Amino acid sequence: MNDHNKTPPLTMGWIVAHLVFIAALIALWETSARLRWVDPLMIGKPSDAVGFLWEGFVTERSLWKDIGYTLFGTFASFVLGSTMAILTGLMFVTWPATERFATPYLTLLNAIPRIALAPLFLLWFGLGLGSKIAVGVSLSYFVVLAATVAGIRSVSGDIVTLARSLGVSKGRIFRTITLPSAVPSIFSGLRLALVYSMLGVIGAELIAAEHGIGQTLSFLQANFETSAVMALLLVLALIGLAVTMGMSWLERHLLRWQ
Amino acid sequence: MTQAAAMTTGAATADAAIHLRDVSVHFGDITGLKEASFDIAPGEFVSVVGPSGCGKTTLLNLLTGLLPVQTGTVKVLGKPAREGNSDVAYMLARDCLLPWRTTLGNAMYGMEARGLLPGKEREKKAHHLLERVGLHGFADQYPKALSHGMRQRNALARTFCLDSPVLLMDEPFGALDAQTKLQLEDLLLDLWREHQKTVVFITHDLGEAVALSDRVMVMSARPGRIVADIKIDLPRPRSVRDLQKSHEFHEIYTEVWEVLEAGMKS
Numbered sequence: 001m002n003d004h005n006k007t008p009p010l011t012m013g014w015i016v017a018h019l020v021f022i023a024a025l026i027a028l029w030e031t032s033a034r035l036r037w038v039d040p041l042m043i044g045k046p047s048d049a050v051g052f053l054w055e056g057f058v059t060e061r062s063l064w065k066d067i068g069y070t071l072f073g074t075f076a077s078f079v080l081g082s083t084m085a086i087l088t089g090l091m092f093v094t095w096p097a098t099e100r101f102a103t104p105y106l107t108l109l110n111a112i113p114r115i116a117l118a119p120l121f122l123l124w125f126g127l128g129l130g131s132k133i134a135v136g137v138s139l140s141y142f143v144v145l146a147a148t149v150a151g152i153r154s155v156s157g158d159i160v161t162l163a164r165s166l167g168v169s170k171g172r173i174f175r176t177i178t179l180p181s182a183v184p185s186i187f188s189g190l191r192l193a194l195v196y197s198m199l200g201v202i203g204a205e206l207i208a209a210e211h212g213i214g215q216t217l218s219f220l221q222a223n224f225e226t227s228a229v230m231a232l233l234l235v236l237a238l239i240g241l242a243v244t245m246g247m248s249w250l251e252r253h254l255l256r257w258q
Numbered sequence: 259m260t261q262a263a264a265m266t267t268g269a270a271t272a273d274a275a276i277h278l279r280d281v282s283v284h285f286g287d288i289t290g291l292k293e294a295s296f297d298i299a300p301g302e303f304v305s306v307v308g309p310s311g312c313g314k315t316t317l318l319n320l321l322t323g324l325l326p327v328q329t330g331t332v333k334v335l336g337k338p339a340r341e342g343n344s345d346v347a348y349m350l351a352r353d354c355l356l357p358w359r360t361t362l363g364n365a366m367y368g369m370e371a372r373g374l375l376p377g378k379e380r381e382k383k384a385h386h387l388l389e390r391v392g393l394h395g396f397a398d399q400y401p402k403a404l405s406h407g408m409r410q411r412n413a414l415a416r417t418f419c420l421d422s423p424v425l426l427m428d429e430p431f432g433a434l435d436a437q438t439k440l441q442l443e444d445l446l447l448d449l450w451r452e453h454q455k456t457v458v459f460i461t462h463d464l465g466e467a468v469a470l471s472d473r474v475m476v477m478s479a480r481p482g483r484i485v486a487d488i489k490i491d492l493p494r495p496r497s498v499r500d501l502q503k504s505h506e507f508h509e510i511y512t513e514v515w516e517v518l519e520a521g522m523k524s
Contacts, residue, residue, distance in 0.1 A: 162354040165322045166371040166420075167342025180358055257358040257400040 044227030052228040053235070067239070069211040073129055073201040074243075077136025078194050082144045084137070085193075086186065089148030093178075099149070110142045115203045127210045136200035140193035147189020151182030184258055191247040198240060274333075275300040275424055275456035276321065281330035283316050289481035290316045294330075296475065296484060298456060300423070305459045305467035306475045307518060313482025314460040318426050321458065322348050334424055344372055347422035351429040353409040355401040355416075361388065362397040365415040372420065387415040391445060407438035414442070418449055425450075425457045432461065443470060443498040451495060464518060468511050469498045476518050486517040 026046045033040040056063030092099035118135050125131040155178045163173050205214025213232060220228045251258075274297035283291040291313040298304050306314050319325035320332050323341035332339045334346060347368070355364045365384035369375055375383060388394050391411040401409055410430065417425065430446075431439045447470060450457060461467050467474045468490055476486040490510060492501070501507040 156352070156354070158350050158352045159354045159356065161324065162348060162350060163371065164324055164341055165346065165348035166368055167344065168371045177356070180356075255358075257402065 041224055041226060044225075044230045046227075046230075048227035049231035049234075052225075052231045056231075063213075063216075063235070066211055066213045066216050067235070069129070069209075070198070070201055070205065070213045071239070073132045073136060073205075073212065074194070074198040076129065077133045077201060078140055078190075078197040080133065081137040081140030081197065082190055082193055085141045085144035085189075086148050088141075088145050089152065092149055093152045106142070106145075109138075114138045114200060115207070118204045118207045121204065122208055127208060132201045132204035132209060132212065132214075135204040136197040139196040139200040143193045143196055144186070144189045147185050147192075148182065151185030151189075152178055154185060155181040184255060187251050187255065191244065191251070194243055194247055195240065198243065202236070273300070273336075274298060275302070275335055276458065277331065277333040277336075278320075279331040281320065281327065281332055283313070283320070283325065283328055291320075292481040292483045294482075294484050296487065298458065298473075300456050301454050302473065303450060303457045303459065303471045304473045304475060305461055305471040306477060307461055307464055307467045307514075308477030308482065309479045310462060312477045312479050314462075314477060315428055316482065318348070318428050318458065318460060321424075321426055322346055344420075345422055346424045346426060347417045347420040349413055349417045349425065349427045349430045351432045353401070353406075353413040355409055355412055357401050360398050360400055361393055361404070361412050364401065364412050365419055368416045368420045374420070383419055384415065387419050388412075390418075390449065391415045407434055407442065410434060410438075410442060411445070414445065414449065418453060421453070423455060425455045427457065428460045429462065430459075431466070432463070439466070440499050440502075446470070447496060447498065464515055465511060466498075468492075468514055469496065469501045469507065474514055476514070485520075486514075488514055488517065 029043065030046050032038045033043060033045040053063075088102075092102070114135060117138060118131065121131040121134040125134055159177055159181075160173055163177055168176070201212070202214035202217075205212035206218045209215040213236060217229060217232050220232070276296075276298040278297075279295050281291060281294045282289065294317065306317060308314055316325065320327060321334060321339055323339040323343055323346075327339065334343060337343075337345075356367060359367060362381070362384055365388055366380050369380050369383070374380065385394070385397065388397055391414050393408060393411050393415065396404065396408065401412070404412065410433075413430070431442050434442065443466060459467070459470060464474075469492075471490050474486075474488045474490060475484050476488070477483065478485045492504075492507060492510065
């Protein structure tokens, strides 16, 4: 309804400007590598990168499998971590004593650099999906937990007072006022959690895994296939972008009142 | 000053809309309200003024039943005050609109919460009141699209939809700019005349209290005591806007102001 704070529409002129800029950048990159202004071992070559992507996605199709593993791991850790976090948040708010008891332990756990847990998770869950999901969960859980608790706390005391004066029961106030008030905060937590899940999964794959983009990346890097590494980084950036945009779209449509 | 408090005007105890006798409230060591006694007649518009923190809101919380009575008697329409009493409609300084509901949805919220009227009639009544408060073109908007004044109009619609005989208002226009405030005060007076409600109106704005009310009760600083109960003999119907230019209004205002000042020193 109110669209006045949106960015101006992308006109043809802007699109052309961006395309020219990107083309110039790629041309500069290709030239620097070919003429050895910079060692191609450091920056790779765009033409090789395109060749790698063509092979991986079209002729040999091996990249699809990697992407599949990484995305599945990401969504599994996102769903698992968020669900656990929202349930924990509800528990904390319903029984405040549980929060007081658990907070020091959670703070301590949250202080561990999560990627440092990866070797332990590999030991426990093996090289398959289990270990990367565990790392993903260990990141997304805390993000969503903090957002859930903050969201539930953010409910306006005045609205609760009004509802009480209207004779609304405590349980109904929680379901019809407190929870909906928490939704925007939970949503921004979820958006972050999705990115963090992917971060955790790829991090775990980089250390060791059977399949996944992170694992392939680590393998290619070890073989100095810099062009392929560059190509995969681009793929990761695009996946990350798509995921974040998808969440924003969902948020806009579900929370039109915001 | 205590004599003034004892000089309770209005109806006999039996048919009073609101009845307080020797009501005190303590929050730990702090006395929030000290020995308050008064009656308010049905249909009367009474304002309570006093310095901030003197226990005005405490008084309302007792009447809504949100705060349990510690000592003394509090009765609303002859029955002890209790939380969720459908004889009482409460309106706060903040609009308390649910941000995920539209203007219409918010106007209906109180009726829904109390299970008043079947769905169709509920909507009809909400539409009628939205029209009365000047929001008929905004029924489908969310609160974020409304100005402060419009939101408080929405809250007025929600309050009057309840059709409760007693209205408790806690500085409902305190956060508005002067112009909007005058408009809403006149709107409130119109609605009050049409719906014949008993109103307890908390404010720190003495001009507002004098202009709107049949009686102004003045509270002292903590521990909050009612130090004066002054009848306002301005003719009805009134227009708050017109009163701003009235000589009589300013005389009464000065009179009440002196009492308030004396009360703040005591």
